[in-house]
Amino acid sequence: MRGPNLRLEGSTFGPRTITAWREAVAPFWDVEIRREDTRDFRGRSDVYHLGNAIIGLTAASALRNERSPGLVARMGVDHVAAQVRLEGRATLAIGGREVAIAPGDVSLLDLAQPLSMRSTDYRAMTVIIPRALFPDGGTRLGAAHGTVLRGATPFGTLVNDHLRSLAANVPRFSPAEARAAAQATAILMAGAAAEGDALERPMQRAPVFLAIRGYIDAEIASSDLGVERLCRRFGVSRSGLYRLFAPMGGVAEYIRRRRLARAYRDLAEGGERTARVSEVAYRYGYGSPASFTTAFRAEFGASPADVRAKTGLAGAPAVRRPPAGLPDGGWDDFYEWVLLLDA
Missing domain, CATH: 2.60.120.10 (Jelly Rolls)
Structure with missing residues (x-):
């Protein structure tokens, strides 16, 4: 190779x-x-x-x-x-x-x-x-x-x-x-x-399910994203929407977990200015940092502040190095390999 x-x-x-x-x-x-x-x-x-x-x-x-x-x-x-x-x-x-x-x-x-x-x-x-x-x-x-x-x-x-x-x-x-x-x-x-x-093959209407899931990811920070909005946009009943997302605990549970996953990424990635916990909480629809912290800890076993603290000094952006061009690499490079796959 x-x-x-x-x-x-x-x-x-x-x-x-x-x-x-x-x-x-x-x-x-x-x-x-x-x-x-x-x-x-x-x-x-x-x-x-x-x-x-x-x-x-x-x-x-x-x-x-x-x-x-x-x-x-x-x-x-x-x-x-x-x-x-x-x-x-x-x-x-x-x-x-x-x-x-x-x-x-x-x-x-x-x-x-x-x-x-x-x-x-x-x-x-x-x-x-x-x-x-x-x-x-x-x-x-x-x-x-x-x-x-x-x-x-x-x-x-x-x-x-x-x-x-x-x-x-x-x-x-x-x-x-x-x-x-x-x-x-x-x-x-x-x-x-x-x-x-x-x-996980619950959906007879897989294209509709995939379209709804893509829409949820695109609108995950919208405050009114929920069952009623999805039913209106995609022309499905509440019971039909529940059946599509039943293996994931229902659509409300799916949205909740996607919001928490996005919040985790926002806190962990850092950048020029690492977001405050309160900013992330309000961004993803939580009424207070306390309720966000409770939900976050229950999902990931760590507090938002703990995750934010691990982003580095002053929120400095992480530096991703390309894979080494040599015939042999080290296991420290493995994660970088995965992140930098191209299509």
Whole structure:
């Protein structure tokens, strides 16, 4: 591969190994393992940067990965992932529902939404692609979050074979070949979004649901954004709107959580002048900083002031460095790789 690549390895080094693993995958996962398994934890991950995608080849001991609402908001990663399970089994949990994943199955994940996954000892290949690379801008992938494409089905076999071939050949791709391969994978994933067993597939009217969700994100700071406004704009009944958002706790709950996620990002990103907690509270419809702080702490386990304090001295903007142009990088660069994927 004529571009950056990373390797993280671990063996029986006890807590030092699992600590290094947690730090390396922190942009995507909070990692948990049983205390009694800490000493015997083993893991290895080879990661390749294709310019417009990232490919990870991972093998590890049994563990639990979670993307909590706080981590999703904190990291601000708005990409889509597909993972083929090469060996071992897993249970994927989204919104209180669970689905089993077997060797050969492919799971589709929207990294802008929470999830958790429990795995046995496993090997897996994961491809991460920016939403803009998809033919439809990745909107269908948001609705297909948690879809599991079964490896035993004809289309599942096609996707499985493609991802395995991608994993086998990625170390030898030229830069041009790497980008073309990522584009082809995005097209295939867009087709896969219409297949499989989805954990979150409540909507018979997926285009309406996606349009409403996009409108909510665009108008998230509007004080009158709510059920009545959405019903009028999209011509749906209150009961129909509730059915569309039922797996997310209803439309009011979805709006509340999106506002809190946006507030987290506003406080964490900093800038030339870091917003005051009170400014952010009023911006997203809270009547007082106290009520905002209570809701924020319940959602993320930290206060708005704590998040704001971590933005740096005097709210100085964070400096994002491009990936190193050398054949090998360090794991400190991994998050920068993810943020700077281009389409």
